Amino acid sequence: MAEKYDLVILGAGTGGYVAAIRAAQLGLTTAVVEASELGGTCLHRGCIPSKALLRSAEVYKTVKQAEDFGVKTEGSSLDFPAVMKRKDDIVSKLHQGVQGLMKKGKIDVYKGFGRILGPSIFSPTPGTISVEYEDERENDMLIPANVIIATGSRPRTLPGLELDEEDIMSSNGALQLSALPASITIVGGGVIGVEWASMFIDFGMEVTVIEYAGRILPTEDEDVSKEMKKALEKRGVTIYTNAAVRPESVTKSSDGVKASFDHDGEEHSITSDKLLVSVGREASIQNIGVENTDIIVENGTIKVNKHYQTKESHIYAIGDCIGGMQLAHVASHEGIAAVNHIAGVEAHAVDPDMTPRCTYSYPEAAAVGMTEEQAKGAGFDVKVGKFPFSSIGKALVHGDASGFVKFVSDKKTDDLLGVHMIGPHVTDMISEAALAKLLDAASWEVGAVIHPHPSLSEAVGEAALAVEGMQIHG
Numbered sequence: 009m010a011e012k013y014d015l016v017i018l019g020a021g022t023g024g025y026v027a028a029i030r031a032a033q034l035g036l037t038t039a040v041v042e043a044s045e046l047g048g049t050c051l052h053r054g055c056i057p058s059k060a061l062l063r064s065a066e067v068y069k070t071v072k073q074a075e076d077f078g079v080k081t082e083g084s085s086l087d088f089p090a091v092m093k094r095k096d097d098i099v100s101k102l103h104q105g106v107q108g109l110m111k112k113g114k115i116d117v118y119k120g121f122g123r124i125l126g127p128s129i130f131s132p133t134p135g136t137i138s139v140e141y142e143d144e145r146e147n148d149m150l151i152p153a154n155v156i157i158a159t160g161s162r163p164r165t166l167p168g169l170e171l172d173e174e175d176i177m178s179s180n181g182a183l184q185l186s187a188l189p190a191s192i193t194i195v196g197g198g199v200i201g202v203e204w205a206s207m208f209i210d211f212g213m214e215v216t217v218i219e220y221a222g223r224i225l226p227t228e229d230e231d232v233s234k235e236m237k238k239a240l241e242k243r244g245v246t247i248y249t250n251a252a253v254r255p256e257s258v259t260k261s262s263d264g265v266k267a268s269f270d271h272d273g274e275e276h277s278i279t280s281d282k283l284l285v286s287v288g289r290e291a292s293i294q295n296i297g298v299e300n301t302d303i304i305v306e307n308g309t310i311k312v313n314k315h316y317q318t319k320e321s322h323i324y325a326i327g328d329c330i331g332g333m334q335l336a337h338v339a340s341h342e343g344i345a346a347v348n349h350i351a352g353v354e355a356h357a358v359d360p361d362m363t364p365r366c367t368y369s370y371p372e373a374a375a376v377g378m379t380e381e382q383a384k385g386a387g388f389d390v391k392v393g394k395f396p397f398s399s400i401g402k403a404l405v406h407g408d409a410s411g412f413v414k415f416v417s418d419k420k421t422d423d424l425l426g427v428h429m430i431g432p433h434v435t436d437m438i439s440e441a442a443l444a445k446l447l448d449a450a451s452w453e454v455g456a457v458i459h460p461h462p463s464l465s466e467a468v469g470e471a472a473l474a475v476e477g478m479q480i481h482g
Contacts, residue, residue: 009153016039019048021158023108023336026340030344031115035350039115046103046107051106057099058203060094065211077407086186120148130149130151131151134300137150139148146267146405154350157293157296159293159327161291163289168255169255169258169418176283178286179204191215191282192284194215195284197219197221197249198219206245207369210243220251229414229416230379230380230381232430235411235412247250254270288451290308291328293329302319302320304318338363359377362445375427375429376438394412394413395467399408400481405421415451422452455473
């Protein structure tokens, strides 16, 4: 069967389904092709399930500290199967919501594997989509005027290290644990590795992190990295930086998983019940028919212009498959921008400098814009304002006064270059800084905003004032 559409989207993750909704709003006949489930990695194997587990870990940690708040909780314990059920229930509810949005937008959903065909009897140009099914059904042929590739990414592993998703896992396997192991080694101390380390230590496990770079969270501001390392180590996480795991050394036995790694010129080895590999993600563009087009692939990702067009101007690509920040909210906004361009509506590309990035560990970390090191490297003469949560009343009331807010500004123009936070609920506070960046606000303008008292957001205003040494409570 052949069906014509204004737009067909390969992949119904956060980027793909949001693009489909926007296309429907603009009156485009739209279909999505998804081999797995609507919502993609973020909903089923990433953002949402991991944050559900992190929340359970936070509650468990809080219960263990309840006496600090004058609350006695004798006999409390962790019911891990119930933790996993809660995670699955949240995912299921949100999945139903996405299904409802597709129906509301009259968006056709094809559950199968979509492959781009070259010029054929259906179209003189590449872009016809063949939808292949696992059962014996005949392929559907979709003939779109435009295509958006939104096929996302998958966990990367170290060369030569095979994942079995049971003992040697990616985040996919970790999200399906049936029971908590006593110990785990996490290879990689970036955002995902730090989140898992925070979660597992709060669940009561023995946790070791091995990071190749000189510090954990190596892409974040150095002050944030140092604070995060201090917080994790205080709770019992063992962290090695400047350390390289030898993939060929990883072996399984009845004692667990053994791995050797080089650290400060010496070889070390560690044995734990499980090994979690968290070394980034790679684009999922295999076997989707890119070779049938003139689309350019560079360093494993699809090359696009500022409108997210590939070399085939009617074929767009968004999200993790084009590299970049590889964040769910980035994919969503790229999808909207691509659809706007298709429909002839004013479109704004995602600006990484304006895009917030978050780490949902305990403590949380969040940032937008350049780090202090990046700003100096770009030639800016910077001035910095920094304010601790320990001077914020609401943080003390909350029971967690660790961390800080840091503003990085241009000394010459007072332009805001970056904002960095680590502490309680900062992932809910970073949007104020992102708005300030979008509006090209100066630090004094953020400081002039009246922040309610008591609130954690007071730290934002105080840090902004601290750029000129005008903070009130510090």
